[in-house]
Amino acid sequence: MxxxxxxxxxxxxxxxxxxxxxxxxxxxxxxxxxxxxxxxxxxxxxxxxxxxxxxxxxxxxxxxxxxxxxxxxxxxxxxxxxxxxxxxxxxxRHPHVFGDGQSPGWEEIKASERAGKSADSSALAGVTVALPALLRAEKLQKRAARTGFDWPEAESAREKIDEEMAEVLAAEDDAHRFEEMGDLLFAVVNWSRKLGIDPEAALRAANGKFERRFRAMEAIAGEAFTSLDLDAQEALWVQAKQAERG
CATH class of the missing domain: 1.10.287.1080 (MazG-like)
Known part of the structure; x- marks a missing residue:
């Protein structure tokens, strides 16, 4: 076909x-x-x-x-x-299926392939620039971790978030704040990775949850929704949240 x-x-x-x-x-x-x-x-x-x-x-x-x-x-x-x-x-990439039954491992095989294609010997070589930023951040971190460049435990990665948050708040101008916000997001991805959570999937789920609850708020309030003040909208949010949880 x-x-x-x-x-x-x-x-x-x-x-x-x-x-x-x-x-x-x-x-x-x-x-x-x-x-x-x-x-x-x-x-x-x-x-x-x-x-x-x-x-x-x-x-x-x-x-x-x-x-x-x-x-x-x-x-x-x-x-x-x-x-x-x-x-x-x-x-x-599957010598254990199609070959002699011995396999050095998927990542090792891919690393060998990359080395044969490019003069770039960095552990980060081949992480596609066009990937969504959240996914690329996780891949870069995983590649770096294979060299030993990684936090020893999740708590250290969480502490880095506090540090980056403080730097966002202390930023003196928009350009500096932009840079520090990127560092903060990168740190959140790192903590998520250390906890064994796929950050892309987690954010996708959060997007879906927000959309469901926001639509529920609109359905409850009808045409009056846009004229409600923030306190009334927050009350609706709580109501939508409770309704979703049953």
Missing amino acids: IERLHAIMARLRDPETGCPWDVEQDFATIAPYTIEEAYEVADAIERGDMDALRDELGDLQLQVVFHARMAEERGLFDLRDVLDTICAKMIR
């Missing part, structure tokens, strides 16, 4: 008879859609909506075919190369 999708994309990208919008796209313009589709896959999983997941996985697959087709047009690589590369990678 992927061959059919590949043929459809080739038709859409035809300069003479294709879709004008598809034809004018390039890697940079399509990249945001690729990221968006990945998040929509995650959203469908979060909601437990398997019909939506089937649909979103198709949209994500389309992104792979779209990028591969643009590369093929430039003579760089094609969809077969993409599939051959991931097949080889999965076999290489």
Whole structure:
């Protein structure tokens, strides 16, 4: 079936008879859609909506075919190369399944692959800049921790939050406050990691909780919601919170 999708994309990208919008796209313009589709896959999983997941996985697959087709047009690589590369990678990373039964470990194999691709020998090499900032912070911290650069226990990481909070409050101007707020958020991610909590998942859950409770407040107050003062809105928040907890 992927061959059919590949043929459809080739038709859409035809300069003479294709879709004008598809034809004018390039890697940079399509990249945001690729990221968006990945998040929509995650959203469908979060909601437990398997019909939506089937649909979103198709949209994500389309992104792979779209990028591969643009590369093929430039003579760089094609969809077969993409599939051959991931097949080889999965076999290489699972020698305990496809090889002699011995495996140095997933991270060690990936580190060896990175070393073969780049002259950058840093332990932080290969942490994608385009990742969401919260996720990238956690990955950077995990990489650094493998070298021994890490807090010995969660309490030390928590104390760093107090230190960074004080520096935010003591900031003398917006630029300094901006910098210190970043350090504070980075410290919170570090503490979360030391507690064994996925900070991205925790914040996603908090976003969902806030949205549910805010919508409940709006439903309770109706059109009068925006005219309520802060005390009345806070009272509604407590009511929505209690209703959610049952």
